Amino acid sequence: MKPRTKRLFFVLLALCCVGAASALITKAMKGNLAYLHTPEQVLAGEVPEGQVFRLGGLVKEGSLERSKTDLEARFIVRDNRNNEITVVTNKILPDLFAEGKSQVSRGKMAKDGLFYAEEVLAKHDAEYMPKELSDTLNKEHAPAPAKKGTYQ
Amino acid sequence: MIPEIGHFALILALSIAIVQGVFPLLGSLIGRNNWVAIAKPASFAQMFFLSVSFACLLFAFLTNDFSVKYVANNSNSQMPTIFRISALWGAHEGSLLLWALTLGGWGAAVGYFSKGIPPIMLARVLSVMGLIGVGFMLFMLLTSNPFERLLQIPAEGRQLNPLLQDIGLAIHPPMLYMGYVGLSVAFSFAIAAMIGGKLDAAWARWARPWTNIAWMFLTFGITLGSWWAYYELGWGGWWFWDPVENASLMPWIVGTALIHSLAVTEKRASFKAWTILLCILGFSLSLLGTFLVRSGVLTSVHSFASDPERGLFILIFLLVVIGSSLTLFAFRAHKFRSVGIFSLVSRESGLLVNNVILIIMTATVLLGTLYPLIIDAFGSGKISVGPPYFNYVTVPLGTLLLITMGFGFFIRWKKDQPSRILKKIWIPLTVSLVAAFVLPLILISDFNVKTTLGLFLGSWVTLGALMWVVSLGRSPFKLPLSSWGSVIAHIGMAMTVIGITLVSIYDTEKDVRLEIGQSYDLAGYNFAFTNIESLKVDNYIASRATLDVTQEGKLVNKMYPEKRDYGRDQMPMTEAGIDAGFTRDLFAALGEPLGNNAWSFRIYHKPFVRWIWLGGVLMGLGGMLAAFDKRYRRTRKVIVKQTLPSSELKNSSDQVSGATA
Numbered sequence: 001m002k003p004r005t006k007r008l009f010f011v012l013l014a015l016c017c018v019g020a021a022s023a024l025i026t027k028a029m030k031g032n033l034a035y036l037h038t039p040e041q042v043l044a045g046e047v048p049e050g051q052v053f054r055l056g057g058l059v060k061e062g063s064l065e066r067s068k069t070d071l072e073a074r075f076i077v078r079d080n081r082n083n084e085i086t087v088v089t090n091k092i093l094p095d096l097f098a099e100g101k102s103q104v105s106r107g108k109m110a111k112d113g114l115f116y117a118e119e120v121l122a123k124h125d126a127e128y129m130p131k132e133l134s135d136t137l138n139k140e141h142a143p144a145p146a147k148k149g150t151y152q
Numbered sequence: 153m154i155p156e157i158g159h160f161a162l163i164l165a166l167s168i169a170i171v172q173g174v175f176p177l178l179g180s181l182i183g184r185n186n187w188v189a190i191a192k193p194a195s196f197a198q199m200f201f202l203s204v205s206f207a208c209l210l211f212a213f214l215t216n217d218f219s220v221k222y223v224a225n226n227s228n229s230q231m232p233t234i235f236r237i238s239a240l241w242g243a244h245e246g247s248l249l250l251w252a253l254t255l256g257g258w259g260a261a262v263g264y265f266s267k268g269i270p271p272i273m274l275a276r277v278l279s280v281m282g283l284i285g286v287g288f289m290l291f292m293l294l295t296s297n298p299f300e301r302l303l304q305i306p307a308e309g310r311q312l313n314p315l316l317q318d319i320g321l322a323i324h325p326p327m328l329y330m331g332y333v334g335l336s337v338a339f340s341f342a343i344a345a346m347i348g349g350k351l352d353a354a355w356a357r358w359a360r361p362w363t364n365i366a367w368m369f370l371t372f373g374i375t376l377g378s379w380w381a382y383y384e385l386g387w388g389g390w391w392f393w394d395p396v397e398n399a400s401l402m403p404w405i406v407g408t409a410l411i412h413s414l415a416v417t418e419k420r421a422s423f424k425a426w427t428i429l430l431c432i433l434g435f436s437l438s439l440l441g442t443f444l445v446r447s448g449v450l451t452s453v454h455s456f457a458s459d460p461e462r463g464l465f466i467l468i469f470l471l472v473v474i475g476s477s478l479t480l481f482a483f484r485a486h487k488f489r490s491v492g493i494f495s496l497v498s499r500e501s502g503l504l505v506n507n508v509i510l511i512i513m514t515a516t517v518l519l520g521t522l523y524p525l526i527i528d529a530f531g532s533g534k535i536s537v538g539p540p541y542f543n544y545v546t547v548p549l550g551t552l553l554l555i556t557m558g559f560g561f562f563i564r565w566k567k568d569q570p571s572r573i574l575k576k577i578w579i580p581l582t583v584s585l586v587a588a589f590v591l592p593l594i595l596i597s598d599f600n601v602k603t604t605l606g607l608f609l610g611s612w613v614t615l616g617a618l619m620w621v622v623s624l625g626r627s628p629f630k631l632p633l634s635s636w637g638s639v640i641a642h643i644g645m646a647m648t649v650i651g652i653t654l655v656s657i658y659d660t661e662k663d664v665r666l667e668i669g670q671s672y673d674l675a676g677y678n679f680a681f682t683n684i685e686s687l688k689v690d691n692y693i694a695s696r697a698t699l700d701v702t703q704e705g706k707l708v709n710k711m712y713p714e715k716r717d718y719g720r721d722q723m724p725m726t727e728a729g730i731d732a733g734f735t736r737d738l739f740a741a742l743g744e745p746l747g748n749n750a751w752s753f754r755i756y757h758k759p760f761v762r763w764i765w766l767g768g769v770l771m772g773l774g775g776m777l778a779a780f781d782k783r784y785r786r787t788r789k790v791i792v793k794q795t796l797p798s799s800e801l802k803n804s805s806d807q808v809s810g811a812t813a
Contacts, residue, residue: 006496014508021512021545025519028544029537033523036534054536066746071665092663092743092752095715095724132524132534 034106038136039083042109055085055115056104056133064099077103077115085109089117096122102133155220158208159299162249165201165256166289168194172259172282176275177347188271191278192263198285199260202253206240209249209298213240219305222246222298228309230691231317238322239312244462245298247325251442252288254326254333255281262337262362268785269358276344277337284336287469295462314692314718314725320380328373328400332438334366335403335431338410342431343477346484351428356418357784359431363414364637364779367407368772374400375768383728388661388739388756390764393542398521399441402514406434409510411775412503420492420565422500425485426507432477437514439470444521495567502560509553516545554609554649557642558584561620580615587611596658606653610646617642634781641774644767651763659758663743667750675757677738678702679711684751692716692725697742697751699729713742713753737761 036054037047047053055077063076063086071090078084087105097103097120105117172194179187209222213236218224226246227239241250259281266274292298315321341359345351377400382390391397410430416423443466494500520537527535562576588608592598617639624635660675671680683698699711711729718725731738736759743752 003493009496010504013505017508017512021516021549024545024548025516028541029523032538032541032544033535034538036536067665068748069665071663071746071752090663092741092754095726132528136534 036104036132036136038079039077039085040079040081042085042115043083047109050108052106052108054104054106055087055117056102056136057085058102059097059099060084061099074114075099077105085115086113087115087117087120089120091118091120093120094122098122104133154208154211155217155299155301158205158212159297161201161204161208162289162293162299165198165205165252166286166293168198168201169282169285169289172198173279173286174282175279176282177279180272180275180279180347185271188275191271191275192266194282195256195259195263195278198282199256202249202256206249206253209246210237210240213237216309218307218309219301220298221300221302224302224306224309226310226312228311228691231312232690234319234322235312235317238316241325242312242316242321245292245296247329248288248292248296249298250326251329251333252285252292254329255285255288255336258333258337259285262340273344273348273355273358276347277340280340280343281336284340284473287472291462291465291469295465311691311718314716314723315384318380318384320376320384324373324376324380327369327376331366331368331370331373331407332400332403332441334362334369335407335434335438337362337366338431339435339477342428343480346428346477346480349484349487351417351424351488353418353421356414356427360411360414360418361779361781361784363407363410364775367404367411368775368779370400370404370407371768371772371775374404375765375772378768379765382761383730385726388728388741388754388758390655390761393520393537393539395521396441396445398517398542399437399444402517402521403434403437403441405510405514405517406430406437409507409514410434412506416492416500416503420494420500422490422492422494423504423507424488424490425481428481428485428488430507432474432481433514436470436474436477437518439466439473443467443470492566494565497563497568497570497573499560499563499565499568502556502563505556506553506560509549509556513546513549513553516549517542520545550649551605551609554613554645557645558609558612558616561616561642576619577616580612580619584608584611584615600657602657603653606650606657610650610653613646613649614643617646632781632783634778634783637774637776637778637781639774640777641771644770644772644774646767647763647770648767651760651765651767654760655758655764659756659761661754661756663752663754665746665750666753667748672753672755674755676703677708677757679740679753679755681751681753684749689716692718694727695742695745697729697753699740699753701731701738709738711738711740713740715742715744732762734762735760 034052034054036056039057041047042055057077057079060076060078065074072088073093074086074088076084076086089105101122103120103122105115105120107115107117109115172191175187176191212220212223213227216229222245226243227236241247259278263278338359345355378390382388410427413423413427413430417427443463520541523537524535527533562573585608588604588611591607592600592603621631621635621639624631662674664672666672666681668681668684671678680700681697682700685696687694687696695715696712699713701708701711709731711731713729714727716725716727726741728739728741736757739756739758741754743754745751
């Protein structure tokens with residue numbers, strides 16, 4: 001093989017690899033990105049139905065209820081403007097989970113207006129809230145009138 | 153007094169690093185031998201003062217000197233001694249000191265084990281390492297001094313994060329740092345080669361053992377980290393694609409590519425500019441990893457409290473390092489003409505494919521890791537990239553990589569005949585295919601494409617490695633260490649792949665609610681919750697559950713998962729109960745009390761999970777063996793001879809070594 005054909009071959013090989021990788025990446029990115037939303041954004045209908053997303057906010061004091069027979073737990077997530085959404089989960093709550101503290105859960109809104117979480121995270125230490133969550137919660141919004149979630 | 157000595161020693165180490173970074177390099181350029189000669193003693197002196205500094209901080213931890221702010225924030229007198237030591241690198245300032253000490257140690261080691269390296273080359277290598285040290289020590293002294301004192305001395309210190317009070321964590325960061333920082337040696341060799349404008353087989357022989365050792369530490373560090381996360385975080389996972397895990401994985405992948413590319417550079421005088429580029433990339437990714445962890449820009453289980461000023465400093469340092477080395481590369485790359493030619497079917501081509509795949513893997517992991525940052529920077533929301541993304545991309549690439557790996561053992565350098573290779577591979581190919589299809593059918597009477605693929609890849613690589621080493625036709629005692637290393641490392645890779653495949657497909661996990669007296673069946677095992685008690689240990693109170701695990705009525709083991717309360721606003725800790733085995737692990741973590749004597753449990757059955765770490769240990773071991781090959785020491789005599797003849801002969805040494813290797 002001539003050096004030039006060989007070089008051409010290697011360039012083509014590299015291009016194929018890059019192309020294949022890009023295709024894989026694009027495909028993999030779809031559906032594996034989970035946006036972080038606050039209850040306010042969810043109640044305002046900013047999240048398309050059936051989409052997996054992460055719901056971030058504070059656990060409302062006194063809202064945690066547990067089933068007497070199985071692992072199911074329900075609690076209310078609220079933001080700084082008193083928008084509230086009820087979360088239902090069948091998973092173990094993390095060590096740091098506590099009423100009045102921040103949490104991020106991943107899951108979907110269902111037709112019944114409840115958020116079904118596949119995973120509940122409380123990734124902060126005793127003092128700090130994750131930066132992305134405090135950013136999102138503190139973002140400037142027109143102060144919405146205090147309301148109970150329309151979903152409930 | 154002692155902390156002040158430590159602080160002072162750190163400043164002295166910085167001054168020495170500045171001298172080490174400037175004079176040997178300048179001297180090598182303008183031909184002043186006495187400046188060149190500074191390099192080695194300077195590297196020893198820098199190491200000495202860094203050790204003094206480190207020892208002083210250690211002393212402060214051991215004596216509970218809470219007048220030192222860093223000690224007061226991370227340690228208290230109730231903690232066991234071992235964790236008061238490891239608390240030193242449990243937070244930002246101390247881990248930077250450990251980093252600097254490691255860098256000093258690598259520099260001194262290069263200085264000490266450098267008998268065959270020409271003084272000019274050595275001076276340049278140590279200068280570059282000195283300059284890196286200057287960056288880190290400035291960073292420490294300006295933004296994060298571990299020796300800072302408190303005016304009001306607290307009677308008792310705060311706690312080290314309980315997660316970090318564990319033996320796995322006592323050794324995981326030092327290992328990882330040895331690896332991260334070790335890549336700076338390869339980087340410094342690359343910069344020195346670019347300054348000199350010459351890159352020959354001898355250079356590759358100097359750089360190879362250092363790269364191997366760094367890679368070994370990185371391998372052990374990552375393996376330890378994975379194992380630690382498995383038993384300590386209580387989630388039972390061994391890899392989460394967490395940004396900080398990715399930050400350690402990327403330099404490892406590039407280091408793997410570099411080891412293979414260096415082999416080609418040494419033996420075939422090819423891939424030269426590419427090797428240099430990999431050296432730069434490897435160390436840059438190490439720095440990027442440090443930036444990601446230290447700046448707190450990413451949400452991760454590893455994030456410490458963030459400080460924008462610190463992040464900015466590392467970012468600027470990163471830009472200076474990458475920018476200057478790539479600029480140098482742009483000016484000097486044309487000098488590194490690869491003279492070794494090779495045809496399409498050759499081991500070089502195989503290793504090229506290896507490198508291309510590994511770099512694409514790095515790029516995809518990098519993209520997935522930084523994507524949330526990029527999206528956030530454009531203001532389009534806060535996102536997280538889930539593990540499926542990484543699995544989706546790395547699994548096909550890894551498959552391709554392992555197929556090539558098996559072929560690689562049978563292909564000759566420079567030029568080979570496809571027909572000759574076919575004759576060689578049909579046996580291992582058939583055996584591994586049969587094994588992959590038949591074994592699952594016999595053992596678990598199940599057919600799953602993914603299992604078959606994983607088993608095939610694992611046995612294909614293992615058989616390839618074994619047949620290659622047998623075909624060398626030497627007795628095991630006369631086999632060069634590098635061959636041993638290669639075989640062991642590749643078999644380790646195969647084991648890890650098999651472990652990952654089996655545990656990903658066949659593991660079962662369940663979160664359950666159990667009252668005392670209740671039990672749960674999982675994967676043929678019965679987990680009975682028989683007791684819960686409260687214990688006071690060292691500096692925590694533990695709630696310890698007892699689970700009787702039975703299989704077909706026979707008691708397998710008793711498991712004692714614990715929940716530990718460290719008090720004082722610290723988070724509780726989950727200590728999993730694990731029944732480890734060669735072919736399966738049983739894992740139980742205690743959740744929380746649910747009232748009525750009921751607790752939540754997380755119960756897992758993980759087949760072959762140990763293979764993942766066992767493979768990691770083998771890989772690291774292989775890397776170490778290869779680094780101690782006699783060849784790297786023997787060649788020093790050859791180099792001395794090579795430097796004697798006229799300069800033309802020196803320039804042609806590439807071809808000479810290429811032809812003889």
